[in-house]
Amino acid sequence: MDFQQILLNGADIIRMVDIFKQNIEHHNLNDYSVIYDVEKPLEIVFPFITYIVSFLTSDHRAFIGSLGLFYGFFYVNIMFYVLSKINISSKIVRFIFIANFIFLVHPYQFQAFRFWTATMIVVWAVLPFFFEGSPRRLVFLLLAFLLHNGMAIFIAILLVATVVNIFIGKPVLKLLYYLHLVLFVVFFVTGKEDIPFVSSFVGGGGGSSIGEGVNSRASVYLAKDEDVEIVVQEKSWFLVLSGRTLRIAFFLLSIVYFSHLFKTSSYIPLKDKFMLFLCVVADLIMNTEGYRFMVIGYMLFLAFSMVQMNFEEEKSRLIKLVFFLFLLNSFFHTVIEFRIFVEYLSVAIFIMPWFVLYFIEEHLSIYDLYKMLTGGA
Numbered sequence: 001m002d003f004q005q006i007l008l009n010g011a012d013i014i015r016m017v018d019i020f021k022q023n024i025e026h027h028n029l030n031d032y033s034v035i036y037d038v039e040k041p042l043e044i045v046f047p048f049i050t051y052i053v054s055f056l057t058s059d060h061r062a063f064i065g066s067l068g069l070f071y072g073f074f075y076v077n078i079m080f081y082v083l084s085k086i087n088i089s090s091k092i093v094r095f096i097f098i099a100n101f102i103f104l105v106h107p108y109q110f111q112a113f114r115f116w117t118a119t120m121i122v123v124w125a126v127l128p129f130f131f132e133g134s135p136r137r138l139v140f141l142l143l144a145f146l147l148h149n150g151m152a153i154f155i156a157i158l159l160v161a162t163v164v165n166i167f168i169g170k171p172v173l174k175l176l177y178y179l180h181l182v183l184f185v186v187f188f189v190t191g192k193e194d195i196p197f198v199s200s201f202v203g204g205g206g207g208s209s210i211g212e213g214v215n216s217r218a219s220v221y222l223a224k225d226e227d228v229e230i231v232v233q234e235k236s237w238f239l240v241l242s243g244r245t246l247r248i249a250f251f252l253l254s255i256v257y258f259s260h261l262f263k264t265s266s267y268i269p270l271k272d273k274f275m276l277f278l279c280v281v282a283d284l285i286m287n288t289e290g291y292r293f294m295v296i297g298y299m300l301f302l303a304f305s306m307v308q309m310n311f312e313e314e315k316s317r318l319i320k321l322v323f324f325l326f327l328l329n330s331f332f333h334t335v336i337e338f339r340i341f342v343e344y345l346s347v348a349i350f351i352m353p354w355f356v357l358y359f360i361e362e363h364l365s366i367y368d369l370y371k372m373l374t375g376g377a
Helices: 003-009 011-026 045-056 060-083 091-104 107-111 113-132 136-147 149-163 170-190 196-203 209-221 226-233 237-264 270-284 289-308 317-341 354-359 366-374
Strands: none
Touching (some): 113 289, 136 149, 149 289, 170 237, 170 270
């Protein structure tokens, strides 16, 4: 990655580097105040990493690299895990699916370290649980929670789905499925973001720094998505279209996935019951800052589809058409995300070993090279 470009364009990473520099100024092993954040009292993983790295080096590039290493471990393992199980023989369809999967969450998203790394940990932990019934990695959900407390909503949905698993049959699941269809249409069309019963539930309590901290964070994620408003005001139509087509694409995928499931399966496994719960929650927070939590569902949905769906055996032309529309829509999103990604990828990666880049002060990103060659902006 181009360190200079990251620092120029990454608001989150700039704040993290500032925290890193503050840790260096303390340099006192007995001073734990830098680990505790009053606003995020339970999110101790990032401050702890910063605390440790600040004693090893004062170089901010090494600090950024350590965050990338932590994030990259989970990111890369998720990709290899899914690729090892993929069940798509068509090379074109497989390529489009893989491209979508890789760029649902960027390799460079470690900049916003807390949330996106916690997302990677969650997906990495639950994939073996759903596919192989192995619960060993679920303990890492605690690590994800301590990295970003917002992951509590995912853990709660998983616990509820697991507890009620044996009591829920097809009729209830179909009812939940129809509820998902209605909620998506209502919230997508109306843009409604106020959810009174949810707001009142998370807004109550308090009485302690931890309780108030958790409630304040929850209120942030139930607020209107300001980023979308900014994009709309700036008339960045391609970004608006990218986000909306992605939501529509996964909505269509959910229709195909669950319709196919209800038609062909007499027993609905836990992972699919969980996905239905997650779909309903995602519908409720669609137009709030909590939209980012939908990415977990997107990654799992795409992974399940890549592994389970067999296009060559599928007879329904309608299902094939919907899948094609999904791939087309989400591929549009992927192209835009790739365009953003190349702003941070150094040209030097193609002409020298990656570890040498650490010692180079000046970089040229792929996008900068493109602008130089084409004279574009």
